Amino acid sequence: MQESLHMSERSFQRKFKQHVGIPPKLFSRICRFQVSLNQLRNHQYHKLSDVAFENDYADQSHYIRSFQEFAGCSPYQYQRQVNELVENFPLIIQ
Numbered sequence: 001m002q003e004s005l006h007m008s009e010r011s012f013q014r015k016f017k018q019h020v021g022i023p024p025k026l027f028s029r030i031c032r033f034q035v036s037l038n039q040l041r042n043h044q045y046h047k048l049s050d051v052a053f054e055n056d057y058a059d060q061s062h063y064i065r066s067f068q069e070f071a072g073c074s075p076y077q078y079q080r081q082v083n084e085l086v087e088n089f090p091l092i093i094q
Helices: 009-020 024-041 048-054 060-071 075-088
Strands: none
Touching (some): 024 060
């Protein structure tokens, strides 16, 4: 993007932060986390390491650290909480 706008890397970072509110690197990390979170929610993986590598994390531990930073819990804890909510959600019959 920066090349197509004919800007230096630093100028691009400043403009991006000015207009979006966060640095481009953080924006990229949040987008990557969102994609991985959707994979977890939709059970679109066989192993957690698959999610990590499909989303360009260096390894599974890197993914788990990033997940904890954004979600406040590990992927395993997140899945347990989501499953508990679904299992304990009352069935409403109309």
